[in-house]
Amino acid sequence: MEKLGIQPIPLLLQGINFLILLLILKKYLYKPILTALAERKKKIEEGLEYSQKTKAEFEKSEKKGEEILSRARSEGQKIIEEAKRVSKKKEAELIEKAEKQAQEIVAKARQENEVLKEELEKDLKREAIEMAERIVERVIKESLTESAHKALIDRKIKEVARESIK
């Protein structure tokens, strides 16, 4: 060993020094570092756990939200369908009512028209008869001669005679 330049005693002393240094480091440096690392690891694990828990809760909430939204959409659709159905029914009722009213108005108008027509015809007939009466009266007054009047009186006397026999 001496030929190689290695001296046993200093080597032994260096070994002892190294062991002492190792013990000191282990006691005062490695232990706190390991403790700190363990705590950090624990915190990280807790953080991960919390993160996973939060993620699960978020997913749960999201799912729940989607369910609520889906239900709301379904309810909304039902309400819209019902509203459409009611609206169509109401529309049909209104159309039916309007048609009925229109028919009644037309019928009433026809009836009134018929009455008006009858009244007009009556008036025209009455006026025509009155006009004819005036014309006949004038013709009789202006055209009948005395002899014609006497002939008429003769005829009337004969009618009275027939009545007196009865």
Added chain:
Amino acid sequence: MTVNDSKVQIQKTATVRSVVPLSLKQQQKLEVHLHKIIGEKITVVYEIDRKILGGFTVRLEDWFLDASLALDLQKIKEILA
């Protein structure tokens, strides 16, 4: 002094209206028939009435005989109305 007990009879008067005067022959004929209808003797007076248009009418108190042209015209008017 003698008392005359003969009955005094008051005759009713009928009025005949016409547009032209009736001839005597017509008056006689009419009075004969009126006597038959009424059943008693009557006095007849004649009047002119142009409103009856033709023929004649006879009125005796409430009784009335209408043989006028105005009545014929009225009947035609009622038929047409």
